Amino acid sequence: MIANVRPGAAQTATGGASILCHMATAAAERSNGVPDQLLDAISRVESGRLDSATATMRAWPWTINAQGIGHFYASKAEAIAAAQQFRAQGIQSMDVGCMQVNLMYHPDAFASLDQAFDPQANALYAAHLLTQLFAQTGSWPHAAAAYHSQTPELGNDYQRKVLEAWAEPEDTPHGRPASERRARTPSAAPELSSQFASLGAGVGPVPPSGGPLLGGIGRIIRNSGPVQTHVSGQGLAAYRSMPIAMVAFAGQRRPD
DSSP states (O other): OOOEEOHHHHHHHHSTTHHHHHHHHHHHHHHHHHTTHHHHHHHHHHEEEOOOETTEEEEEEEEEEEEEEEEEEHHHHHHHHHHHHHHTTTOOEEEEEEEEEEETTTTSSOOOOOHHHHHHHHHHHHHHHHHHHHHSOHHHHHHHHHHHHHHHHHHHHHHHHHHHHHOOOOEOOOOOOGTTTTTTTTOOOOHHHHHHHHOOOOOOOOOOHHHHHGHHHHHHHHOOOOEEEOHHHHHHOOOSSSSSOOOSSSOOOOOO
């Protein structure tokens, strides 16, 4: 995606707000039985920005993708104000937070914009979705692909990016890739396959869906648009088709 970095948000992502996504995804993984650091890897693909101090991608909680353009903000308050401004301009489809949950397709996901940008609430909602996709696909890699798209050519490419990110887990709080501490690189295909095999999850093409996953429409992340390039140079398909819905999420919610 094309990314705009607001003044103040261009500072290094080391520590600070970026660690909030890491902590939130770790907690959501534990509480929902998601494999260690898989949700974290998805968050780095979703809202990752380059940490200039460590040359690594780290998820950023104050992120909005609107009309195919990503915006990074320096604070939660700035992100909320920007979301309100987008809505005032008639833009309803926005992907927000660590996990880039789409507010138009998931109108009941959060009680307010404040909660939508809360890293814990954002990660927890995504974890619930991912576990439901796992229950339907029987595979964590396939669930990760479906989190992105049910279209095989889009989901498969996304699956590869997530597996590569998962192969380089963060060394929080320093943000160093794991390869600096021990040999484990995105090219270690046998290790990736064996680790996911131990979880009962296959790695490979997403099987054709017999029908809409979770029984409806909606999408978690980027809206339809041309393929673009992330500011960091990490390529992502910026469009989706055959979107995914999330079943009712427990908790009290109210419209913004």
